[in-house]
Amino acid sequence: MSLIRKYSEIWNHFEEVGRQEAKCKYCKSILSCKSQSNLSRHLKSKHPASMEPVIRQNTDGPIFVQSAQPKITSFAERPVPASKAQQIDLQLVRMIAKGHHALRLVEEPEFKKFIHDVSHAPNYKLPTRKTLTSSLIPKIRDKYTGTIIEELRAATAVCLTTDGWTSITNESYLAVTVHFIDEESTMLTSYTIACQAFEASHTAANLCSFLEKIVNEWDLKNKVAAIASDNAHKIALAIRTGNWSDIRCFAHTLNLIVQKALDKMSSVRRKAKAISEYFHRSSSGLKKLKDMQALLKLADLKLTQDVPTRWNSTYKMFERLSILKEAVVAALSTRTDLILSPEDWDVIDGVLPVLKPFYEVTEEISAEKNVTLSKIIALNGLLQRKMAQIYPTVKNNLVAEDGRQV
Known part of the structure; x- marks a missing residue:
């Protein structure tokens, strides 16, 4: 790599971000730089206007690419002609209508990002359904799984939430979500780490085994501070059987x-x-x-x-x-x-x-982006005071947040 960096002007278009990785200065893509040809192919296919390649043989041996200065057109976003925009709009409406897609699709951030990326890759071809299901989804799932595992290893403690339901085809499912505070951003982070069919009988022992399996798979054995669930007796017993702290869902209790x-x-x-x-x-x-x-x-x-x-x-x-x-x-x-x-x-x-x-x-209490457990005592007191205002007879039974009779 040191030889490539020394003799090749291709590094005018990339930044070194690792021993074997480089970041494109135009689209910020991370590429392997084990081979110089990989970087050249990226520029030719994605940013052809950024260089006019002339392949030469250096007298000392290594091949290098001499390129012209990036053109201003490679950085400018040219407006789409009105006729072309109308054609694309028509195709968008056709896709939504024929595919029965929700109109909010055009407001989805990930869909907008997809359209932006495709517009900068005119030769991109959509994968087949088979490729999507058998290759791309598993590959990306494994990538994100590895990222989540690394984040969980860095977390000092986590909480889990679990719930079960029956599908319209009468199949039973159980889900587990992990919640923790990201130390760098100090933000609440949540990931669904399990959503699986559960064919066994819903006994406390079976539910406990399921939770233990998930905890072990994600290496959380000594990090689970508590598990929140609904008020069902069996899941509450399962949590206690696993020696975890059991927190009943406040929203479910209100329900x-x-x-x-x-x-x-x-x-x-x-x-x-x-x-x-x-x-x-x-x-x-x-x-x-x-x-x-x-x-x-x-x-x-x-x-x-x-x-x-x-x-x-x-x-x-x-x-x-x-x-x-x-x-x-x-x-x-x-x-x-x-x-x-x-x-x-x-x-x-x-x-x-x-x-x-x-x-x-x-x-x-149902907010997803911030911690709500600490609000329960205050919200419970608020509810009692509201009820006392509506029904004065309730006031005799009010209990303050510190346990004293009001």
Whole structure:
């Protein structure tokens, strides 16, 4: 390598970043520099305007590349002609429409980066589906796995979260996510390190064995400070069996509390859900609702459907119905089977101030980019004070954050 560096002007276009690696000054790609021809091929294929190669034989032996100075056109981004831009836009719309892709695709950072990279590599060819699944994905997965393992080795302690669910094909799955503070950036870092089918019986022993296997695979045996899970008895017992600290999910606990309270108004909830589903299912009904919203100058909002496993969706459903009450009543004037009585509307309006603090706390505690465990005591106290304001009789049972009776 020392000979290549001494005699070759190719290093006008690269920076040495390791004993056998170089970084392109134009696209910042990291390349192996064991062979000078590898660097030359990169310049010829990716940045042809940056050099006019003249291959010569040095009198001392090594081959070197003499190149012209980089041209200003190699650094400037030329605007795309209007006709070409329209053609590309048309193809983008075709791709989204025919492939049933979400419109938010054009806002995805990784998709934008992909388009940018492709635009600078006109000879790039998309890999086949077989190549993608059998070669590229495993290769990149192994690369990132190695990177994550190195980060975890540097971490002094980690926490795990685990959860299980059943797919629409009735297959059972378990997932494990690791969380730790990156010492360099002091930021919370999270990686999903397992998402696997779990065919064994969901006993505490089997669940504990699964967690132990994941912990050993990622070399975390002496680093797990705690494992957070839902309130299911078996997973909690499995965590304790493995001698880990068990932390119950605060958001899940709130969900259980509110779901139990909502059972007391199941009739109103069922009617409200039927109304929301009707407007999602009926195009004519939805048009009538929108016309009424416009006529009454109400907000252009959609009704939200209730999802049994997420009580927050019940709050949003009640909130939207309350906001659009006049339009909903008018749009359902001919549907005697979808009627909320005045008493039902009173229940909805009355429960919203109670559910709102739980909704806000659940949103806060569900944040992914910052640590939330330290907020639980404060948020729990906040909830109690909010409930005391709504129901003064609750105040007699309030407990301060330090355990003293208020």
